[in-house]
Amino acid sequence: MKRATAIRLALIAAIVLALELLTRTGVIARFVAPPPSEMVAGLWRLLLSGRVQPAIAQTLGKIAIACASAIVVGSAVGVAVQRSRAVADAMAPFFTAYYAVPVYAFYPLMIAIFGVGEAPQVVIGFMLAVVAVVVNTINALDRIPRVLHKTAAVYGMSPLEAARRIYLPHAGPYLATGVKLAVSYSFIGVIGAEFIMSRVGIGHEIVFAYNNFENEIMYPLILFVLLVAGTVNGLFYAWEKRLLSRRSRS
Amino acid sequence: MNVAATDAAVHIGLRGVTRIFGTDPRTRVNALGPIDLDLRRGEFFAVVGPSGCGKSTLFDIVAGLSPATDGTATFEGRPLDGRTVPEGVGVVFQEDASFAWLTVADNVAFGIRRAGLGAAEVKRRVDDTLAFMGLRDFAAAYPAQLSGGMRQRVCIARTLVQRPRLILLDEPFGALDQQTRLIMGEELLKLWRETGATVLLITHALDEAAMLADRVGVMSARPGRIIDLVETPWGKDRDSRVVADPRFGEITARLWTRLRDESMSALSQKAG
Amino acid sequence: MTSARNNLLVILALIALWQLAYWAIGDLALRPPLDTLCKAAALIASEGFTAHLAETMRAFALALGIAVVVGVGLGFCLGMSRLAGEVGEPLLVSFYSLPKITLYPIVLLIFGIGMPSKIAFGAIHGIMPIAIFTLGALRNLPPVLGRTSRALRLNRWQSAWTVLLPAARPEIFTGLRLGFSLTLIGTLLGEMFASQRGIGFLLMQAIGLHDTDVIMALTLLIVAFAITASMALLAVDKRLRHGAA
Numbered sequence: 001m002k003r004a005t006a007i008r009l010a011l012i013a014a015i016v017l018a019l020e021l022l023t024r025t026g027v028i029a030r031f032v033a034p035p036p037s038e039m040v041a042g043l044w045r046l047l048l049s050g051r052v053q054p055a056i057a058q059t060l061g062k063i064a065i066a067c068a069s070a071i072v073v074g075s076a077v078g079v080a081v082q083r084s085r086a087v088a089d090a091m092a093p094f095f096t097a098y099y100a101v102p103v104y105a106f107y108p109l110m111i112a113i114f115g116v117g118e119a120p121q122v123v124i125g126f127m128l129a130v131v132a133v134v135v136n137t138i139n140a141l142d143r144i145p146r147v148l149h150k151t152a153a154v155y156g157m158s159p160l161e162a163a164r165r166i167y168l169p170h171a172g173p174y175l176a177t178g179v180k181l182a183v184s185y186s187f188i189g190v191i192g193a194e195f196i197m198s199r200v201g202i203g204h205e206i207v208f209a210y211n212n213f214e215n216e217i218m219y220p221l222i223l224f225v226l227l228v229a230g231t232v233n234g235l236f237y238a239w240e241k242r243l244l245s246r247r248s249r250s
Numbered sequence: 251m252n253v254a255a256t257d258a259a260v261h262i263g264l265r266g267v268t269r270i271f272g273t274d275p276r277t278r279v280n281a282l283g284p285i286d287l288d289l290r291r292g293e294f295f296a297v298v299g300p301s302g303c304g305k306s307t308l309f310d311i312v313a314g315l316s317p318a319t320d321g322t323a324t325f326e327g328r329p330l331d332g333r334t335v336p337e338g339v340g341v342v343f344q345e346d347a348s349f350a351w352l353t354v355a356d357n358v359a360f361g362i363r364r365a366g367l368g369a370a371e372v373k374r375r376v377d378d379t380l381a382f383m384g385l386r387d388f389a390a391a392y393p394a395q396l397s398g399g400m401r402q403r404v405c406i407a408r409t410l411v412q413r414p415r416l417i418l419l420d421e422p423f424g425a426l427d428q429q430t431r432l433i434m435g436e437e438l439l440k441l442w443r444e445t446g447a448t449v450l451l452i453t454h455a456l457d458e459a460a461m462l463a464d465r466v467g468v469m470s471a472r473p474g475r476i477i478d479l480v481e482t483p484w485g486k487d488r489d490s491r492v493v494a495d496p497r498f499g500e501i502t503a504r505l506w507t508r509l510r511d512e513s514m515s516a517l518s519q520k521a522g
Numbered sequence: 523m524t525s526a527r528n529n530l531l532v533i534l535a536l537i538a539l540w541q542l543a544y545w546a547i548g549d550l551a552l553r554p555p556l557d558t559l560c561k562a563a564a565l566i567a568s569e570g571f572t573a574h575l576a577e578t579m580r581a582f583a584l585a586l587g588i589a590v591v592v593g594v595g596l597g598f599c600l601g602m603s604r605l606a607g608e609v610g611e612p613l614l615v616s617f618y619s620l621p622k623i624t625l626y627p628i629v630l631l632i633f634g635i636g637m638p639s640k641i642a643f644g645a646i647h648g649i650m651p652i653a654i655f656t657l658g659a660l661r662n663l664p665p666v667l668g669r670t671s672r673a674l675r676l677n678r679w680q681s682a683w684t685v686l687l688p689a690a691r692p693e694i695f696t697g698l699r700l701g702f703s704l705t706l707i708g709t710l711l712g713e714m715f716a717s718q719r720g721i722g723f724l725l726m727q728a729i730g731l732h733d734t735d736v737i738m739a740l741t742l743l744i745v746a747f748a749i750t751a752s753m754a755l756l757a758v759d760k761r762l763r764h765g766a767a
Contacts, residue, residue, distance in 0.1 A: 004608035011609065032631045090528030094536075097745070097752035099703040102710050105725055105741045108732060112551030147345035153315055154341045155361060156334050165364075169351040184619030191621040196714070197729070203624070210627040218627060225624045233619040237612060247350050247394050 034219055043220035052205060052221065059190060059201040060228075062118055066125030067186040071179060074130045078137025078178075088138050098131050103189070104196050121198055125189030129182040136178025140171035173243035180236040187229045261416060261448045262289040262312055266321030268473075269307050280473040282307045284321060287467065287476055289416075289450060294442050296451045296459035298505060299469030300516035305452045308474065309420045312450060313341050325416065340414030340447075344421035348393040348404045355380065355389040358407045365412075379411040382444075383437070399430040403437075410441065416448045417441075423458070431455070432490045435462055443486060456509070460501040461492055468508045471516040478508045529753065553738045562739040578720040581637060582709045585644025589705050593649040594694060597656025601690075602682065607657055614657065618650035623711065630716055640712035640720070647708025648701040655697020659690035692762040699755045703748060710744065 016036050022028045023035040034042075046052055081088050103124055110120035144167055152162035168175075194203025202225055209218035268283035282304035289295050299305050310316040311323055317332025325336050335341060349357050359376045367375070380386045383403050393401050402422060409417065419438075423431040435458060442449050453459050459466045460482060468478040482501055484492055492498050537555050544554045553561070565571055600610040626643065633639040667689055671681035687694075713722025721740060728736035 004605060007605070007609045008613065011613075033628065086528055090532045093529065093753040093756045094532060094749060096699050096703055096756065097748040099700070099707060101745050101748060102707055102714070102722075102725065102741070104711075104714070105729065105737055105744075108729060108734065108737060109547075109551040113547060145345060147343045147347045150315060150341075150343060151347045154313070154335045155364065166349070169349065172351060181619075187619070188621040188623070192623045192711075195623050195626075203621075206624055206627065222624050222628070226620055229620050230616050233616055234612070237615055237619075246392050 031215065034215060038216075039219045039223045042216050043223055046217065046220050046224075052202070052224075055200065055202050055205050056224075058118065059194065059203070062122045062190045062201070063125060063186045066122045066190055067129055067182050069122075070126050070129035070133050070182045070186060073126075074133025074178065074182065075137050075175070077130070078134045079141065081134065082138045082141040088142075095131055095135050103127050104192060107193065107197055118200065121190050121193040121201065124193040125186040128189035129185040132181035132185050133178045136174060136181065140174035140178070141167070143174055144170055173240065173247060176236075176240045176243050180233070180240050183236050184229070184233050187232070191225060191229075259290050260288045260324075261291040261293075261326065262287075262450070263324040263327075264288070264312075264321065265323075267308075267311060267318045267323050268320040269304065269311065269316075270319045282311075282472075282474050283318075285474070285476055289448055292446055292448055293464045294439075294449045294451070294462060295465050295467065296453055296463035297467045297469060298453060298456055298459045298509065299474055300471050300509060300513040301454065302516055303469045303472055303512070304474030305454075305469060306420055308469075309418060309450075309452050313339060313418050315341075338415040340409035340412060340417045342402075342405050342409055342417070342419045342422045344424045346393070346398065346401050346405070346425075348401045348408075350393050352392075353389065354385055354391050354393070354396070354404050357393065357404050358385075358411050360408060361412045375411050379407045382441070383407040383410070399426050399434060402426065402434065406438075406441070410445070413445070414447055416450070417445075418450045418452075420452045421454065422451075424454070431458065436489050438462060439489060456502050456505045457493065457498075460498055460505060461488075461490060466501075466505060468505060469512075471512045477512070478504075480504060533749075551734055553734060557735075558738045558742050561735050562742050565736065565739050565743075574720055574724055577637075578709065578713060578722065581640040581713070581720065582644060582706060585641045585709050586648060586702065586705045588641065588645040589648030589652055589701050590698065592645070593652025593697070593701060594656050596649065597653040597694075597697075598660065598682065598687075600653070601657045601660030602678075604661075607661055611654070611657060614650055614654050618654060622646060622708070626711075626715055629712075635716040635718075640709055640717060640722075643712035644705045644709030647711075648705030651704055652694075652697045652701040655700070656690070656694050659693030659697070660686060662693065663689055692759065695755075695759050695762055699752065699759060702751060702755060706744075706748060 019028070019033070020035050020037060023030065023033055081091060106127070107120060107124065110123050114120050114123060148166055148170060149162075152166050157165065191201070191203040194201035195207055196203075198204050202221060206218055206221045206225070209215075209221065264285050264287045266284040266286060268285075269281045270278055271281055272278035285308065297305055297308065307316070311318050311330070311332065312325075314325070314330040314332060314335045317330075323330045325339065328336070330336065349360065352360065355376055358379055359372050362372050362375060377386075380389055383406060385400070385403055385407060388396060388400065393404060396404070402425075406422070422438075423434050426434065438449070438451075439462060441447075451459070451462060460480075461484075463482060464484075466480045466482070467476045468480065469475065470477045480501060483497055540555050544552045596610075596614075600606045600614075622643075625646070629639055629642050629646075633642055663686060667685055668681070671685045676684065710720075710722040710725070713720035714726040717723045721744065725737065725740045727733075728740065
C-alpha cells in the first residue's frame with residue numbers, strides 16, 4: 001500500500017507539472033487555464049484578502065447541516081424500509097433512477113416552501129445525500145447474517161439492545177459507506193444549488209467570477225472547492241477503508 | 251423411552267414434541283415429531299439424520315429459540331417457552347457467529363461482561379477460557395485474521411465462559427476440513443469431560459457421532475422422529491483413536507443401515 | 523410478477539404523496555399530478571419539442587457511449603494489475619465524489635457553448651462510477667479464474683475477453699446502471715447552463731420565467747424516463763446475476 005501511495009502522489013505531481021509546462025509554453029491558452037502555480041498563488045492572495053471567507057463559512061455550514069440531517073433521516077428511513085423485503089425490493093429501481101432526477105428543478109418549489117434564504121440550498125444538498133444513506137442503510141442491514149439474529153436471541157436481548165450491541169457494530173463499516181457518500185453528495189448538492197441559482201456561497205462566487213471573466217478569481221476558487229471536497233472525501237474514504245480492513249482476511 | 255430415569259437425572263425432557271410450519275392445511279409442513287426423548291445429565295448425545303429431517307428445528311426447540319407446536323420440552327424440569335434461552339444453556343451454531351468488530355478476548359468476554367461481572371473476574375475467566383481453547387496467543391486478534399476452525403473455537407469459548415450446564419452444538423464443524431474436525435472433536439470431548447456439562451451435538455457426519463457420543467439418536471426423514479438409539483461402548487476418556495477400534499466400524503455401519511432408506515426417501519422428497 | 527405489482531404500488535404511492543403535497547402547499551410552486559400529466563402531453567405535442575428532445579437524446583447517447591467505453595476501459599486497465607488498482611482507485615473515488623459542477627466553467631472554456639460541452643459534461647459524470655464498479659468487479663473475481671485461464675493457455679488479452687469480462691459482467695452492469703443515471707443528470711445539467719437547445723435548456727428557461735407548469739411537466743418527463751430505464755436495466759441486471767449464480 002505504501003508503494004501505491006508513493007506512485008499515486010508521483011502521478012499527481014507529474015500531472016500538475018505537465019499542466020504547468022503546457023500552460024507556460026502556451027500550448028493551453030491562458031484564457032482556458034492559468035498555470036497551477038498561479039492558481040495556488042491566487043488562492044493564497046484571495047484567502048489573505050479575506051473577501052471570500054464569509055462565503056466559505058456559509059457554504060461549509062450549509063453542507064454540514066445538509067449532511068447531518070441526511071444521515072439522521074436516511075438511517076431512520078432505511079431501517080423502516082428494510083423491515084419489509086417486499087418494500088425494499090419494490091423501491092430499488094427508484095433509488096437508482098433518483099440520481100437521474102435534476103433535483104435542482106425543484107429549487108423554485110424549495111423557495112416557495114422555505115423562503116429565499118439559505119434553506120433551499122440545504123434542502124437540495126439533503127435531498128441528494130439522504131437517498132445514498134437510505135440505500136446504504138438497507139444494504140448494511142441486509143448483510144447481517146441470520147446467525148447473528150439467533151445469537152442475539154440466545155443472549156435474550158431486546159431488539160434495542162441487539163441493535164446497539166450486535167447489529168450496529170456489525171453493520172458499521174457498511175454504514176460508513178453511506179456516511180461517506182452523504183458527505184460528498186451534500187457537497188455536490190449545496191455547491192450545485194449555489195452555482196445555479198443562489199446569490200451567496202462559494203458556488204455563486206465562482207459563477208460570478210466566470211460571468212465577469214475574472215479567471216484570476218474563478219480558478220483559485222475552483223481549486224479551493226476541489227481541495228476541500230477532495231480532502232474531506234479522502235478522509236472519509238480512508239476511515240471507511242480502515243473499518244473494512246478489519247473485516248477482510250489479512 | 252427412558253421413562254425409568256428419575257427426574258433429577260433428566261436434563262432435557264421431550265414429550266410428544268412436534269413442529270408444524272404454516273397454518274394453511276394445504277401448504278403446512280409437518281417438520282418434526284412427535285419426539286419423546288430424555289437427555290441424561292452429563293451425557294454426550296448426538297443426533298444424526300438425513301438432510302431436511304428437522305435436526306435444526308429440534309435444535310431450536312431444545313435451545314428455547316422456537317416453540318414446539320405440540321408436546322412439551324423441559325430443561326432441568328422447567329418448560330422451555332420457545333422465546334428465551336434459559337440460563338445454563340450454551341449454544342454454538344454451524345455458521346460463523348463470531349463478532350467481527352471485537353477482538354477474540356472481547357468476543358469471549360461478551361456474555362459475562364453483559365451479565366455484569368466485575369472486571370477482575372471477567373479477565374480471570376476469559377484468560378482461563380482462552381487458555382483452555384488454545385486461543386491465548388490470539389487474544390488481541392480480530393476474527394477476520396483467523397481460520398474458520400479458530401473462529402469456531404472463539405464461538406465455543408464465548409459460550410463456555412458462561413459455564414453452561416447444557417451445551418448445544420448445531421453442526422459446529424460442518425464448515426471445517428476433516429483433520430480440523432477430528433481435532434475439534436477431541437477438544438469437544440476434553441471440554442465435556444472437564445466441565446461436566448451435558449452436550450447435545452447435531453451432526454450429519456456418522457463417524458463424528460459414533461466417535462464423540464455416549465448415545466446417538468437416529469432421525470427419520472421428514473417429519474423427523476427418533477427411529478433408533480445407539481449406545482457406544484467408549485469410556486469417558488476416549489479420543490479420536492477409537493476410529494481404529496473394530497466396534498467403531500460396527501456402530502457407523504449400524505447408523506448407516508438405519509439411515510440409508512431415510513436418506514433416500516429424503517432425496518426423493520426434495521425431488522418431488 | 524409480484525415485483526412489477528409492487529413497483530406499480532410504489533408509483534401510486536408517490537403520486538398520492540405528490541397530490542397530498544399539492545394540497546398542503548398549494549398553487550404557489552406545485553401543480554397536481556393530473557394537470558402536470560396533461561401539460562406534459564401538451565408539451566410533447568407542441569411545436570419544436572421534438573427537436574429539443576432529439577438534441578438531448580443525441581447528446582445523452584453520445585455521452586453514455588463515451589462513459590461506457592472509457593469507464594469500462596479505464597476500470598479494466600486498472601483492474602488487471604493489483605498495483606495499478608491500488609494507485610488508481612482513490613483517484614477515481616475522489617474524482618467521483620467531487621462537485622463536478624464547479625468544473626463546468628472549465629469545460630465551457632475548453633469546448634465552447636453547445637453540443638461538445640454537453641457531451642463532455644455528461645460523460646465526466648458517468649465515467650467514474652462505471653470505472654469504479656468495473657475495477658471492483660475485477661478485483662472481486664475468484665483467483666481461480668485467472669489460474670484457469672493460464673491452464674487453458676490463454677494470453678492476457680484472450681483471458682480478459684473470454685473469461686474475466688464475462689465473469690465480471692453482472693457487477694459491471696450494476697455500475698452501468700448508476701452510470702446511466704449520472705450521465706443523464708450530467709447531460710441535463712450541461713444543457714441547463716450553456717445551451718440554446720435541449721430539455722435542460724427548456725427547464726432552465728422555465729425556471730428563469732417561474733413557469734411552474736413547464737417545470738413540473740419537464741421534471742415529470744425526465745423522472746418517468748429515468749425510472750423506466752432504471753427498471754429495465756434492473757431487470758437485465760437480475761437476469762445476469764441469476765445466470766451467474
